[in-house]
Amino acid sequence: MKKDFTTIWENSLQIIKDNVSLQSYKTWFEPITPIKLKDKVLTIQVPSQFFYEWLEEHYVNILKKTIKKELGPEGRLEYSIVMENNQSNTKPYTVKIPATNRQATKNNPVTMPIDLNKDKSIRNPFIIPGLKKINVDSQLNPNYSFKNFVEGDCNRLARSAGFAVAKNPGGTAFNPLLIYGGVGLGKTHLAHAIGIDVKNRFPNKTVLYVSSEKFTHQFIDAVRNNEHNDFIHFYQMIDVLIIDDVQFFAGKAKTQDVFFHIFNHLHQSGKQIILTADKAPVEIIGMEQRLLSRFKWGLAADLQAPELETRIAILEMKMYNEGLELPKDVVEYIAYSITTNVRELEGALISILAQASLNKKAITIDLARQMVDKFVKNTAREVSIDYIQKVVCDYFDMGIDTLKSKTRKREVVQARQIAMYFSKQMTKSSLATIGMHCGGKDHATVLHACKTVNNLMDTDKRFRGYIEDLKKKISLQ
Structure with missing residues (x-):
């Protein structure tokens, strides 16, 4: 039974559809109309010169293979291109171009220019045709x-x-x-x-x-x-x-x-x-x-990624705009925990509020920790040096300024060494960076601090308890 041009094109589309994305198929193949079949040459109509060039540049191989499969080794494809015309009362007309003669098309362009200064209604792609400039949303x-x-x-x-x-x-x-x-x-x-x-x-x-x-x-x-x-x-x-x-x-x-x-x-x-x-x-x-x-x-x-002060300010502004109140330690915990993305920062705040509201729970640091854990579970995020220092300072009831100061008081030195130890264990920061965050110390001081902490863990049961407690508080995984 002899196939007509419509059947041949429909069969071709079935093959093409299996070999291109759905979006590409809808954009570049659905608008094509088969016109005729003569001497194993299938003619298809495309909407414009640009449309034809895109097909030739991106889909010529699959088109050739498909046509040869349907029409045999001698099968060929021709394009009938609908030309743009600046005369509104003239119907669009077509020009046929062999699929294998693209160079001739470049030498003899088939599109006609449209006068952009012509007084006519310009189609607004955001609303509907015919709207003037002043109506643009x-x-x-x-x-x-x-x-x-x-x-x-x-x-x-x-x-x-x-x-x-x-x-x-x-x-x-x-x-x-x-x-x-x-x-x-x-x-x-x-x-x-x-x-x-x-x-x-x-x-x-x-x-x-x-x-x-x-x-x-x-x-x-x-x-x-x-x-x-x-x-x-x-x-x-x-x-x-x-x-x-x-x-x-x-x-x-x-x-x-x-x-x-x-x-x-x-x-x-x-x-x-x-x-x-x-x-x-x-x-x-x-x-x-x-x-x-x-x-x-x-x-x-x-x-750039916001620094700690900016992260806290962002959360406070979000709370002010929404008419919300959160404990200061919860706000600081979120700001210390999420360091690179403002969107995640605000999302974590909303998640904590929603969880507290839906389950009628008080907003506490423990609830914040649970929600932040879930919020960043898929990001494989490391804790920050700033956050480690905050947890250590809260644990030993001292200010961060004190931790970073040059004082040689035993309790301050020990807290500083513990902060350096956890910074080396839990972040990818260099020794020099850790030292800089801890009051401008050099890398040798950081190494000495880590060795001291390891030695005390082996010999001092009470000190080992400090480290275990702090590890639980710092860990966000």
């Missing part, structure tokens, strides 16, 4: 304001630069402003805060926050729906564009290309660009050099 989260952003040594440069940009968007040397740092350090919060402040100061400016993932999906949809130029024109109208997690553009050549042109237009027009990334520009792999060089035009400001 900024996509900003009102909870992420400067008021709620705790400043510390870890983020002072980025916050100051962000505040300067908010007061004069597009008018400072910080354009683009690239904020980078690890997960949960406040990049997104700060980016939103800048956007919110701009909106408050300049109500007529169009501010837009968008994640790089959403930008990419919008671009793919625009290409698939033949709205590529509307997509570009929409983003070129924005006064302050905030792109979150720009590192996800890596490896996406077409997305980088369209963003490059949008970036250039905005920058040349004096509009403000704000980017966030999880690493510095020089460390982003898979990004075109021409884009990386533009990321360096302005300021790249990093966010």
Whole structure:
């Protein structure tokens, strides 16, 4: 029985579906329409020139193998490309291009340019077609304001630069402003805060926050729906564009290309660009050099892990905003225990409050320890030197300043040696780093302290009891 072109394409899709991801299948194969079959040449219609080029670049091998399986060794594939046309009253037309003649296509491009200055309604990818610039929703989260952003040594440069940009968007040397740092350090919060402040100061400016993932999906949809130029024109109208997690553009050549042109237009027009990334520009792999060089035009400001004082301040602000009260030792325990991620810090606080509320338990240091244990169970986290010192000082009822002082009182020296001992046992810090945290001692002093503690454990039963008690209190696993 002779197969028609529809059946052949349906059979081909079944094979393709088993060899690509579901998202890729929906994006790049579902929109294709089979048109005809003649002399073992299957013609398929694709939405645009870009769509055709993407298939040829990424899926040509599987297409060739599938067609040959369905049509035999002589089977071939041709594309019928729907062309963009700037005459709204003219129906789209197609041009056929052999799948094996890509070079001819480059020499004779089939797409027709659209005049970006033409007076027409531009499709807004965030809402619905036909809305003007003034209707753009900024996509900003009102909870992420400067008021709620705790400043510390870890983020002072980025916050100051962000505040300067908010007061004069597009008018400072910080354009683009690239904020980078690890997960949960406040990049997104700060980016939103800048956007919110701009909106408050300049109500007529169009501010837009968008994640790089959403930008990419919008671009793919625009290409698939033949709205590529509307997509570009929409983003070129924005006064302050905030792109979150720009590192996800890596490896996406077409997305980088369209963003490059949008970036250039905005920058040349004096509009403000704000980017966030999880690493510095020089460390982003898979990004075109021409884009990386533009990321360096302005300021790249990093966010570092918050120091102890900032962590405590973050927890206190969270409590104040939520109208909550926690014992001081519980707040300090959380701040000492979770050292690298603000999001985890706030999450641990909420978990403790929820546990206490649901089970009608008092909020104590023991409850905090149980919840923090569960919260960080999967992170293989080590305790910090700061936390070890706090536990030792609380156990011997002395201040941390006393522990770090130069006094030679026997009880202080012994507490200091115990803190050094546990720091060496329970952290990956170097001897020099441990000594620095214990009042500026050198590595030889730390080694001597560890030997002293080991000797006393062997000979002094009471001292060995101290060590066992402290080990239980320090251990978070």
